[in-house]
Amino acid sequence: MAPFANRCIKCDSCQKACPVVTIEGLRSFSGPRGLAVDSSRFPEDAEALRDNLYKCTACFRCGDVCPARLPLTGQIMALRRSIFAKDKALGGHARILANIDQHRRSIEPAARRPEAKPSDAKLLYFPGCIAENRLPIIYQSTASLLTKGKAAFRVPERWSCCGAPLEKVGDSERLRLVREENLRFFDGFERLVTSCPGCTTHFIQDYGLEPLHTIELLYEVVGVRKLPALPSHRKVKVALHQPCHLARTVGQHVIDYAAEILQRLPGVRLVEMEDADRCCGGGGGVVAGHPDVALALAKAKVESAKRAKADLIVAPCPFCVMNISRAGGVETVDFTNFLDARLK
């Protein structure tokens, strides 16, 4: 523990970059430095930080600005694992655990779900819990885009939640369970594509797989830039939100791809939004654990979009779409949904 804490040069960059600090202030939230560095000197007191620890949205911004390159978010997640106990889980987190036990999804499944057609395609599409049960339009748009791009794909007949929410709650036992199940269900694929940057990141870091995010597949493999676009759509000013797990863990190149794809669409003008890479509050299990924090961050995101005079926020992440939409004010749509509606 000590060597980690001793590498901190106490510059406060992480505290300044932390989106939750701007919302909560340092009186009610310790910030990345307090949680990851200072508290690691007193591991026996981690329990007292329970409330604080679960306010982190796991956006990785602190680790990115850290001059000493400390893996701050990873340290916070490790602390969560160390204090995890099912009976002490926050209300929303307890629901996630119950849903996993019952349905193998992190959320209550919808009554009608998109159907997986049997196929022997080698491209596996993993929609994730949100795109299947809350925003099926993402599932449909992705399927439609892949069809337009002549990429044969299949959805596994059975799958479990990737486990990213469990990682954020700190439950390593269930995490191991869903990983083993999924690796069995995924048998015989050549390429894996995911809608949710959270799933993408988790498959890489926890499973050791090499998935692509939808945008990477569309840009690098399907060649979406060559697909014909529908003409004369109404003019629209779009602010591109940069989901944390996409921009920071998968990589900035995906955001560049997304921007390039959008700019080619007739009638679409990208506007620059202040703090486009600031977390919308949708990550880290904060929506379930501290919905007030998540909502305040979503509102800040909408305010940025309003100041940029955007008509629309496009977010390439199901979680972000869901959370920013809760704030209202500016319409928020998923990237694939927006793109599919504008391609022939």
Add this chain to the structure above:
Amino acid sequence: MLRELPPIKVDALVIGHGASGLMAASALASQNNNVLVVGKGATATSMSTGCISYIRKDILRQERGAIDLEALARSVHPFNDIMERGSLALEEVLLQVSSFFQRSLSDQGLEMTDDAFHFFDMLTNAGTMYSCSIAPSFTASGRLDRLREGSLALLGIEGHRDLDPRLVAAMCAGHVDGVRVRPYWRKLDCMGHGGMTATEAAARFKNGGTQELIKTISDLEEDSVAIPPLFGLQSVHKGMSELCSESEKNVFELVTPMSLPGLRLQDAMERSAVGHGCHLMKNHLVTRLEVKRERAVSALIETPTRRQAVSFNSLILATGDLVGGGLALAGREVVDPFSTFKVGWFGKTEPLPGQTRYDAAMRQVVEAGYLVTHEMRLMTKEGRPFENAFGAGSTLASFSFPTGVGLGGELLTAWIAAEYAKEGS
């Protein structure tokens, strides 16, 4: 685990996105080069005062107000050679670099005043003196020679950590002659509860605090008012000029490190680089460099999950000093994290009079850095200069001692590096 992205090719790769990296990148891109900037972590620029000085303390003792170019050249090792055998005249380079810098920032809404050949004194938020050559106009309006024979109010805002007026008043009592200084604490409704960082305060202030502050300032009897930094890059000029014109007073920011001024400079330089056509990849780490004889050929860029090879015609290394992570420590020795270039230092190994052995060892560590020729070319371990790899900024030897020498040398070396890198690409 790491997925390979298709390799890319650029004219110039700049590693490091602080003042020198962005300066070199902008200079190259403004001449139609295809430039990629890769950086990771908070830069020292973003923690700086946001002001530029080309000077060290020993140069200040020269004729007051003007900079002694020869003393400047003597102070930092690569400059020595520039004066002696380089084809560039230091004076001309200073002129070019500062006018390019000021023009670029002004396009991004950050007006910087005065020139690289003079310096002036200002007050910091710790009450100490700060000398620099180029500063944002709303900071420079607080230069001490303009305040003489006047009265100055130090306005602290409750809950804002950046300005404690009592501390500044007590500290500056000795050295600010002819200025009547008075501290005030005031509470603003828009700030809510106290105990916040400057960025938090700026976020709260954005929601309509200017009118309240104007009223507070107008009620003070002094003709100059110093405030903590309250505005981000987007709103700073509008905000500060509103405060001045509405209250009819000279309102300025104190020089404040580790706060908004540094972040504003970083922000403006990033925007300017992108505006000149650079491609900026933040949050990426260069993990490997491939070198053939005296040519750097390609580099590997990594995120936590992706990896991409970049080949380039020229390379500029502006990775910062030991604290910033541009250099590495192996035992007591400073080493090159890429294990490619020559690292060294220029001081004496024996302790100077009055120094302990520990002081000397410490100084050696802090002063060490990449060695370059007068054309900023990095060297192989054997001391042969590279054809296309250049060093710039505080990663160079003798740049980080004493600390806090201002960003002038960073800009200057970056400009020279870019000047020679152009020829290669």
